[in-house]
Amino acid sequence: MIVTEPALTVRGLTKKYRGVTALDDCSFTLPAGGVIALVGANGAGKSTLMGIVSGMVRPTAGEYRTGGRVVLLSQDKPLYRTFSVADMLDFGRHANHVWDQRRALGWLERFGIPLDRRCDKLSGGQQAQVALAVALGACPSLLLLDEPLANLDPVARKAVTGELLGEVAETGMTVLLSTHVVAELAGVGDHLLLLSHGRNILDGDADDLLAQHLRLTGPRSERPPVDGEVVHQTHTARQSTFVVRGLLGAATPLDAPGWTAHPVTLEDIVLAYLKTSLGETGL
Numbered sequence: 001m002i003v004t005e006p007a008l009t010v011r012g013l014t015k016k017y018r019g020v021t022a023l024d025d026c027s028f029t030l031p032a033g034g035v036i037a038l039v040g041a042n043g044a045g046k047s048t049l050m051g052i053v054s055g056m057v058r059p060t061a062g063e064y065r066t067g068g069r070v071v072l073l074s075q076d077k078p079l080y081r082t083f084s085v086a087d088m089l090d091f092g093r094h095a096n097h098v099w100d101q102r103r104a105l106g107w108l109e110r111f112g113i114p115l116d117r118r119c120d121k122l123s124g125g126q127q128a129q130v131a132l133a134v135a136l137g138a139c140p141s142l143l144l145l146d147e148p149l150a151n152l153d154p155v156a157r158k159a160v161t162g163e164l165l166g167e168v169a170e171t172g173m174t175v176l177l178s179t180h181v182v183a184e185l186a187g188v189g190d191h192l193l194l195l196s197h198g199r200n201i202l203d204g205d206a207d208d209l210l211a212q213h214l215r216l217t218g219p220r221s222e223r224p225p226v227d228g229e230v231v232h233q234t235h236t237a238r239q240s241t242f243v244v245r246g247l248l249g250a251a252t253p254l255d256a257p258g259w260t261a262h263p264v265t266l267e268d269i270v271l272a273y274l275k276t277s278l279g280e281t282g283l
């Protein structure tokens, strides 16, 4: 039996800046070999987590363990303005012990990025592609992408995500992709990690999470008509809606007059947890 080491294990990880708790006693394990969507509002602690895991930021408490080479591509793309694209690949080759020039070149070719163009003469989206090529050339086992796709238009973002999934399938690497574009989650991540105020409030396999959650609508009631954890609830004078985590699938018939069950999307799940963590009860 092949036992794959997790891509990342985190125990009690905490980071405090003067007066600000950026990460608050986080513990979770992320599986290897897929794309993990790291989701959270502005200031939730996503960049801090990536900074720690890449070794750039020292945690205040707790520990973490990774399964191999970690490469971070941060929000401010690390390019030298006056370097050509080819110079950036040379730089990558010299800055990394392990370097795969073919892989870096292949990525640039797929997106038609000219090698002789100076980095400051490229569009924001093209600069993101060069930074990605350098990151991939370094052959990461865990690639941390801190919103590097923010400059890309939705079509380009989809193309890049598709190519990244190809790289994951080919090499077995793990990509931790941070985003607050919740609407674009579908089809991006195999696994979801949700941060709110420095705490990991949800993590799990995307398909499992979809199967475990459902929305129930029925006559106004204090409680839903099924067992399970109430993630979020809203009430009007005559109607109640609950997002519940339980064992019932949306296709299971409900033995409760007036109640209907609906499947949820990953976006619905994320929003339900975030609203509850922000204290929005809808009561």
Ligand SMILES: Nc1ncnc2c1ncn2[C@@H]1O[C@H](COP(=O)(O)OP(=O)(O)OP(=O)(O)O)[C@@H](O)[C@H]1O
Pocket (backbone or CB within 6 Å): 017, 018, 020, 021, 022, 040, 041, 042, 043, 044, 045, 046, 047, 048, 049, 180
């Ligand atoms: N160097 C720092 N000094 C002081 N406070 C910091 C520092 N870096 C981050 N913080 C604070 O820590 C908290 C978490 O910030 P972080 O950048 O990790 O969040 P984020 O989820 O990446 O946010 P965004 O989506 O806006 O990039 C915020 O309150 C932020 O102001």
